Amino acid sequence: MQYSVLGSTGVKVSRICLGTATFGVAPNAQDAGRVVDAALDLGINFVDTADVYGNMPVFDRPGAPAAADREPAERILGRALRGRRDDVVIATKSHGHIGPGINDGGLSRRHVIRQVETSLRRLETDYIDLYYAHNPDPNTPLEQTLAVYDDLIRQGKIRYAGLSNHPAWQVTHALWTADDRRLQAPVATQVKYNLIDRAAERELAPACRQFGLSIVPYAPLHGGLLADLRVLDRDVAGDQRFAGPGFSEAEIAVAREVDRLSRAWGLAPYQVSLAWLLFRPAVASAIVGAETIDELRANASAADVDLEPAQLDALTALTSASTA
Template sequence: MEYTVLGRSGMRVSRICLGTATFGVAPDPQEAERIVSAALDHGINFIDTADVYGNMPVFDRIGAPPAVERESAETILGRALRGRRDEVFIATKSNGITGSGVNDRGLSRRHVIRQVEESLRRLETDWIDLYYAHDPDPDTPLAETLQVYDDLIRQGKLRAVGLSNHPACKVAQALWIADDLRLSSAPVAAEVKYSLVDRVAERELGPACAEFDVSIVPYAPLHGGLLADLSVLDRDVSGDQRFGAPGFPPSEVALAQEVDRLAREWGLPMQQVALAWLLSRPAVASAIVGPESVEELYADASAADVLLDVEQLDALTALAEEPPAFHHRAGDGPQQPSSASIQS
């Protein structure tokens, strides 16, 4: 496994990050624990989760227990890491809806402190290595959120912070605020949906992160499995269907077919090609994969050892049109778990 330093944090993380969005659904809790153990044994030390992952209705699917009967992904992860906490760099998040109260969401001091305490309890740990603002919160000034993060860092509950699904202007604003107020909560990472199929982040966020030494941590790097194996098209549930969204449009399938053609020509598995391309992009530190089995984990993890040559990288880059301008949420924020919940 290859490792890299995350932003300016000085902390080294594996170039493949284990995602837990659907823990408790697919994989079920027992397989999830096996996946966590296998990931650590394979050298993966970076695990991504969130306070809303796993046990919300949006994750419901046939064959899995309903949301009210499922544990949260954080709870499953905490149990799986018993006795191995020091081996792992844990990232979690808040801003999703966690209850029926009007303040059970957002990035206010009240909600952030409560959710950090809840995450620490569920994860069975004393600290969180990386804490993301899951989405922008239009009701809370960014300075307020960064100040509470700073307080939690000084208390030893957080080690570093990041921004998830935030546009480049917000990343730059956060860095400016942290510098101006002498806060220790300047973001070191930006989590965003990013793959060969979805390259929106390259227009604004990518150049900003490269300029300011903020690591990009892509989720859905295999676009819901479409860039892992075309057999995903035969599954009952795949891609964004796992979160109640439509299936793959024809244009995305056509692009994936071209990736598959090139991978076969080069004698490489499709997911290795897609992940290796992404890991070669500027500012990208680690790609979040969401395997549903130990076998899928091993297939994804092997991509960290693949180096494509310049001609191969150029051929893959040429498959997609220039990405449109970055689009981000506004208004009242997410009414269900954000797309940050969507992983490979």
């Protein structure tokens, strides 16, 4: 496993990050513990979760327990990491609605503090390494959210703050605000980013490179399409795992070309797709939501793949940064 420094923190994280969005569904609660064990054995020390992961109806799928019968992913992860918590860099988030109440979501001081306390209990820890604002909140001034993160950092409940799914202008605004108010600034951004979806390269990636933030991409294999074309034979694939649409014909065409090039180079598509992404500027670690130990092991191997410049160029030419 290879490692990189997360933003300006000095903290080293594995180039492959274990994603837990579907913990409790695939893998189920029992198998999730074994996936975590395998991740640590592979040298993965970075795990990503969120307060809404695991037991929300959006994750429902045939054959899995209903949402009401599932545990939150954070609780499953906390149990799996008992006795090994300090070996792992844990990232979690808040913003999404976690209940029917009018204030059960957002980035207000009230909600953020409540959710940090909830996450600490579920994760069975007294600190969170990286805490993201999961999405922008138009109802809460960004300076209020940054101020509560600063308070939580000073209290030792979180170590660093990050922004997820925020456009470049909001990331820049957050940095300016933190500097002006003498607050702890965000150190990382999380965004959907892969060879098919390169929208992050238009403005976010240059901003992160300029200001020293790390990018931690999610969906690095575009819902499995860039991992193996056999994903097309699955009943549930891509954004369908989160109640979204399937793949477009244009996306499938790109994946077929990635598959062709990979085979010609003696590599697997998932290795090539992840290796390309990890080579992109400012990318520190790619979040892999592996549903099985075999998937995790396969994806982890990409961290040790070094593509030649000509190979990287050939992959980059398949799509453009205007892809949205």
